[in-house]
Amino acid sequence: MERSIESLGFERDFYVHMRGGIPVSVETDINRRIETPLSRSDTWAKIASGKGEELDRSDRAILYALIRHLEARTPHYEATLNELAAMAADPGSKMPFSDDERAIYSAVRADPNLAKATLNAMATSTAWTERSFEGAALTILRSPIALRASTVPVLALRVPPHPAIYLPQPGMVPYQLVPPLNPTTIACLVLGDFDGAFSNLPMDIAAAAWFNLNYVGQFSHFNHVRHLITSAHGLVEDMTWEPYDLLENSERRMVFKRRA
Template sequence: MAERNSQHTKRNHYVPQFYMRQFALDDDRTKVKCLSRHAPYVSVGVKSIARIGYEEDLYTFSVAGSKASIEDDLNQTIETPIVNSDTWKKIVAGEPDRLDQSDKLTLYLLMRHLQFRNIENLRFIEQEAAHARDFGFRDDYSEDEREMYAALSRTAAGPPSYFLSMAVNMQQFALHWDRASIAVIRSRVPLRSSTNPTLVIPRKLGHITLLEELEAGAFCYWLPLSPHFGVMLTMSHRFNDFVHQELPDDAARVFNRLYLGQLLEMPSTRHCFADDPEIEGDLQWADFDRFDGTGDRGRYKREVRHTG
């Protein structure tokens, strides 16, 4: 349990720094090249890992007038065991071919944890609770979801409290473990990631063997682990596999553009880790033209395209 602490950490990283260092510069492992959103601009430059992917007091709550934080719980019970695992050592060494069935559980838990501790998850919970309060339940809510969002919508503290409980709870993922398939996937095209790194992959994209025969209702998630490889998690009643695959170049470019779209369309995603030769072309594809700067640093602004 989190303890009361007047010296609680204020800068709470919702994407762990150990993950972001996988995309760090070769000559400075404390910095990463990224696209950053500063409306109406998107800038390309280098950022300090310590200064991105955080929100002040995100993991802080009040108990009888005193502030407490789950930050220590996250560090001690989740982050440190992952970093010290044989699985993460293989990843840091850049040896994805050594990942095997024994690493499946760690990879699964890492992907799910990064998704549930992210600030985007909090924003989603807040949005759904507000919808339930102001407009009623969505038609596709289950009875359990109706009961949950009814409770969360009653007070302003409901969504953040629920978010904190999800962020620190690893046991919740055991429920769907028997449906999990993991594919370790290499890429020739340099991969991007972001401060919201676990990406939902639309099944209609195809390109990946695990997506070819999925039933309706199956989910696919993508997590780059370095610019050269990543893992795909498929939640399906038909599969429970661990495989190695190569990512087709066109699929890698689609995944990279999905991260750019995430940066442009999701307010909680503020930085996209990108160090590849297709950045400028993809920004132009998204109707952004260079506003200032030279070389691999600069600002881009979306322009209205007139046709006809």
């Protein structure tokens, strides 16, 4: 039996693109080629059983494949590709593009189906991620409090500049790829020349609160982050720090309204 990794946000027809006017779904290929092997690994057994403290360097390859796979499986990734395509056509854009990049993005603009087909191809393979594996730095962080998540399985969060970080485009803000592994464990992947560094560390409450606040921030500012998965702990403070007012707070529910 093939198994899909659970707890991902559902997006109708997200894995469907058109080929010769016929809809093509790659969901079965994703399950067979990627999700089933990952879900049968010892690494996934540690994650599913909540044993984040047992993740070690032997799990690095599976964790890397999981993060990069999920990175491409979000509406945000498709939106970013389309935004870059639009910027490449704008003579006033401050982001530099090579001639090859401009040609690629021109093709994306000319064929609205191309972005979806490209991302679906990426979702059915990890070959596109292999070149960055050896140098990438991977850190497992274990929290003393419950961590938030969202229906975007991997968030890109800012990190301090570092000369070893790889950035796809000049002028980009340095970032890390952060997926939650379980309610108290996250992974942080930074692409670059870090000699394959791996660590598994506890984090303090202040660090955990920073990650939780970032989840609220992305939920507040990006339409593609449609659902926030959270406990009640600290939620009122973080939501009202962002552009929301608290309308109702009871044992059964909290109601917030976005400020005009």
